[in-house]
Structure formats: C-alpha cells, structure tokens
C-alpha cells in the first residue's frame with residue numbers, strides 16, 4: 190500500500206501528524222500546542238465530512254471501471270493519511286488539556302471528549318481500516334470482484350456516517366471545554 194500511495198506521500202502522511210503534537214508539547218508554549226490541535230482537528234473533521242457526504246456517494250455512483258480507477262488513487266492515500274491524523278488530533282487534544290491543567294479536575298466535556306475520541310479510534314482502526322484494506326485488496330487484485338468492492342464501499346459509507354455523528358459530537362464538547370463545562 191505504501192508503494193501505491195508513493196513513498197514520499199506515506200512518509201509525510203505518517204510523520205507530519207505525529208511529529209507536530211510532539212513538537213507542540215515540547216515547545217512548552219500552549220499557543221503552539223493549541224494551533225497544532227486546531228490544524229489537525231480541523232483537517233480531520235473537514236476530511237471526514239467531505240468523505241462521508243461527497244466522495245463516498247460519488248464513488249458509489251461511478252461505473253465499475255471508473256470506480257476502480259478512482260479508488261486506486263484514493264484508497265491507499267486516505268488509508269495511510271487518516272489514521273495518523275486521528276492519532277495526532279486526539280494526542281494533541283490530550284496534551285493541550287494537560288498543558289492547560291485541565292486533567293486536575295476534568296469537566297464533563299473533557300470526559301465526553303475522551304470517550305468519543307476512544308470510540309473514534311476504535312472505529313477508525315477497527316472496521317473502517319478493515320473495509321478500506323479490503324477495498325485495496327480488491328483494487329490491486331488481477332480480477333477485481335466488483336460486487337465485493339461495492340459491498341465494502343457501502344459498508345464503509347454507512348460507518349463513515351456514524352463517524353461523522355461522533356465528530357460533530359466531539360466538536361460540541363470542544364465548545365463545552367472552551368466555556369468551562
């Protein structure tokens with residue numbers, strides 16, 4: 190999969206989201222950590238919305254050949270990028286909360302953010318990973334099983350809507366954190 194996405198892409202997709210929160214934390218400057226968290230959080234949220242409501246349905250509506258061609262470029266890159274971004278967004282959030290001293294007496298919003306974050310990670314590294322890996326196998330196969338590809342695409346689409354609901358909920362908890370709830 191790293192070859193399909195290209196090695197430089199893979200290196201950047203894994204390194205940038207994981208290194209930024211570490212640098213933010215080591216900077217000891219809460220403003221830098223806040224910016225890193227916003228960048229990764231906004232990136233993740235935006236990509237999740239785009240994927241769930243635009244790209245997924247478009248992919249599902251293409252002809253079989255066009256679907257494979259689109260997925261060849263799209264699936265490996267998304268698969269490699271989104272998992273590190275999710276870890277980076279959540280890691281930077283946990284680090285930011287610690288720099289702000291919020292873990293000393295966590296508010297309900299902070300607990301809710303943590304719980305939703307765990308659910309998002311389970312979803313992302315569990316079934317969503319399994320479906321995209323399966324899609325990649327089908328695309329890379331000599332004889333693509335279009336039926337299996339379409340089924341995986343459909344399952345992925347439905348679960349990404351669940352992900353979207355959780356993402357909206359976690360952003361609501363961010364607002365709660367801001368106002369001290």
Ligand code: HEM
Nearest residue numbers: 230231234278279282283285286302303306359363366367
């Ligand atoms: C999908 C994941 C996430 C997204 C999209 C996201 C987004 C945001 C946004 C837009 C803000 C700025 C609004 C504000 O000032 O509150 C923010 C702030 C913050 N986030 Fe997140 N966040 C995510 C996950 C997390 C997680 C898992 C934690 C910790 C458990 C966390 C902790 C914080 C903290 C402590 C702040 C600063 C709150 C303050 O201003 O006092 N975030 N986040």
